[in-house]
Amino acid sequence: MDTYLNGELDDLTRSQIQKLIKDQNVLVNGQPVSKTGQKVVANDKITVNIPEEEPIKAVPENIPIEVVYEDQDVIVVNKPQGMVVHPAAGHPDKTLVNAILYHCQINDDDVIRPGIVHRIDKDTSGLLMIAKNNLAKQSLMKQLKDKSNLREYLAIVHGNFKEKKGKITAPLGRSKFDRKKQAVVEDGRHAVTHFEVLEQFEDYSLLKLKLETGRTHQIRVHMQYIGHPVAGDPLYGPKNTLPGKGQFLHAQTLGFEHPRTHEWMQFSIEPPKIFQDTLKQLRSQH
Numbered sequence: 001m002d003t004y005l006n007g008e009l010d011d012l013t014r015s016q017i018q019k020l021i022k023d024q025n026v027l028v029n030g031q032p033v034s035k036t037g038q039k040v041v042a043n044d045k046i047t048v049n050i051p052e053e054e055p056i057k058a059v060p061e062n063i064p065i066e067v068v069y070e071d072q073d074v075i076v077v078n079k080p081q082g083m084v085v086h087p088a089a090g091h092p093d094k095t096l097v098n099a100i101l102y103h104c105q106i107n108d109d110d111v112i113r114p115g116i117v118h119r120i121d122k123d124t125s126g127l128l129m130i131a132k133n134n135l136a137k138q139s140l141m142k143q144l145k146d147k148s149n150l151r152e153y154l155a156i157v158h159g160n161f162k163e164k165k166g167k168i169t170a171p172l173g174r175s176k177f178d179r180k181k182q183a184v185v186e187d188g189r190h191a192v193t194h195f196e197v198l199e200q201f202e203d204y205s206l207l208k209l210k211l212e213t214g215r216t217h218q219i220r221v222h223m224q225y226i227g228h229p230v231a232g233d234p235l236y237g238p239k240n241t242l243p244g245k246g247q248f249l250h251a252q253t254l255g256f257e258h259p260r261t262h263e264w265m266q267f268s269i270e271p272p273k274i275f276q277d278t279l280k281q282l283r284s285q286h
Helices: 002-008 014-022 096-103 134-146 218-225 273-285
Strands: 026-028 046-048 066-070 074-079 125-131 150-158 165-169 172-174 182-184 192-200 204-211 249-257 264-268
Touching: 002 014, 002 046, 066 264, 074 096, 074 264, 125 134, 134 249, 150 218, 150 273, 172 218, 182 218, 192 218, 204 218
Parallel strands: 125 249
Antiparallel strands: 026 046, 066 074, 074 125, 150 204, 150 249, 165 192, 172 182, 192 204, 249 264
16 A cells, blocks of 8 residues: 555655555545555545644754854854754754854745745755845845856766866756656756866865856755766665765855845865775875
8 A cells, every 4th residue: 555655646655655555544435544555456445644744943053063154134054964954844943044043033924934045955964045025035046046156066987087177068957766856857957067077086086166056955966967877876886886975966155146235255175084085095195
């Protein structure tokens, strides 16, 4: 039953479906099912009752954050590896948003993602810009849409390159084989990533990557697509990789036009210690 429903209900995970079955929210021919292993038979009438989720609301939490820049309109922070950006199912608290709300006032009606205009993955470190009011939010979102801002990343990836620079243009969408993953798909959303090879080691390379678009997992999927997955990536990379706590991907440089003054603002931040130590080790081995 759980396998069948997992293939039919795209919006639910396998564990969520199993919980629905255990809570007797799945009926077969009017009778509740209590076992996930119940066989599905032809002509069964299956009814799934999905209870309304309790709304998640971000609340202030006293969590230390590294503020790189702040004024009345925007705040730029260095998000550590391992921190989720905003509350969601499975991550109701201890997120960057919880920390930001404790640190300062955010005037935004969005109770789950106040001030958030873009995201970086949980295990990606680096710079994130956050709007403190509607003026800033509209301006920063428009810049993202118009591709007029700057977002550059550092990544350690598998393999070596013959070329020094490259451009990856490949549409991205949800994988048809694993709903937790994104993939290059024909009917996906337009996605472009530029890369430059900074250093090469034995079996690994250090890249600077520039986002032209900002799709979910874009760099990670694009690098896997060209045969150079990000080292340490648990979702898109090989198991035999560099030891660490997730992908070696760091949002190093962020640039945007200030929403109020229209001045160009640009910030850069060094990657975390584990990233720098791994680079030193690769250099010494090479």
